[in-house]
Amino acid sequence: MALTLEQRIQKLEDLEEIRTLQANYGQSVDKGWNGKEMDTDKVPELFSEDATWENPKMNIHLNGHQQITEFFTAMNANNSFFMHSFTNPRIEVDGDSAKAKWVLFSPMKPNSHLVCMLADYDMEYVRTAEGWRIQSLRLNVAEFLGQ
Template identity: 40%
Template sequence: MHRDRRRPIGLTQDSFHHWRDDMSLEDLEKRIKVLEDIEEIKKLKHRYCALCDANYNADALAELFTEDAVWDGRERGRNDGREAIRTFFQNAPSRLPFAIHMVLNPVIEVDGDEATGTWYLFQPCTYAEGNIAVWGSARYDEEYVRVDGEWLFKHLTLTSHFWTPFDKGWVETQFAS
């Protein structure tokens, strides 16, 4: 017996028809809009990571944030406002000349023109000081806002799990110097 893949697991054929019959066109349109918003936010995050990995184009990165945005890297510093964020990214290549931002496990909640998101980061990178190969892991907690039809970062917080030398691993050295 093959399961009807259009129907969520655990629903019988009868409950599937009931579930569909109860949905109005307006309900479906709202659900689709939320899904489209989630996809746009994922694209925003992808642009952020791609720009970071392509030598931190500070001007392009700053444009992904609202004028009054916050980029809070905790131990990496806090940057209030688009211009401070731009300056932070202008200096990033001198600190981190190589990085691959791999973000995963997004959980995005949309409420009208505002949204929140949580992502996990796994990042191989190079610390310029000492030319050290490093593994990194952190969590992004983010707030987004739609401005003139476009999703932007309002608040980004990076909480580190580890930044450890490649040759030692996070068990031996949780945070590289």
Template identity: 35%
Template sequence: MASVIEDVYEIEKLKARYSNAVDGGWTGFTPHDADAVLALFTEDGAWDGGAFGGGQGHAGIREYMATGEAIMPFAFHHISNPLIEVDGNRATARWHAVLAVTAENQAKLHVGIYDDQMVRTPDGWRFELLSFTLAATTDLPKDWTVF
């Protein structure tokens, strides 16, 4: 059985893999990898994007990702301040997030909170619920450039 410290580390890596899988839209980086995202969720997991929508189960999450990529072709997550609580084979985590995105031909900066629920599976920790609450948003200057 893993120690709580090992569990926390694995959950931090799960969230980092999430960011790497959903980010994209610039040269040299594979964008919006739905298969990689789905591998991070349980089969019946849910992605609740709050104001941005969401999906239930792998099919719903895949559909949500396709919509999200069309709406936000560029996405870059910075996630910090993890508060992770492990209770046996279940865990909760709260994270602060700063997201730079493009949407509707406008660069935007979003800040918010992720509240996640994870479960330990035979393949490691997986999201049962990934939930984002938008706290604030602003448009970035028109001369903002994506490389």
């Protein structure tokens, strides 16, 4: 059955809100140029209260705002530069939940040495009373260039 005009508009709005949420996530954890600093205070605006953040390659498994904020605070202290560039989004919305896969190119500068992480994200989002939030983030690292 074809979607109604209202359903089609809602889907487009949902897709755009999720793209904006993903961009805001990247902006909040970027740092190192033009005085840019990480903004870990944004975690509650980006993640659901029971969100998970995983990086299996580095054996990182975080649950909830506090652990996610503490992780980014530690990353901020140990790196002078981060830039997240998300591409090739494939987003599927299903009512109040959504799934997406994003490709990530992320230059970073730990210990004064510039490297680039190549990875993808498996994301799950949930619609809350405050808008879309990240429910689950899984960072699948493929390679670090420049190590």
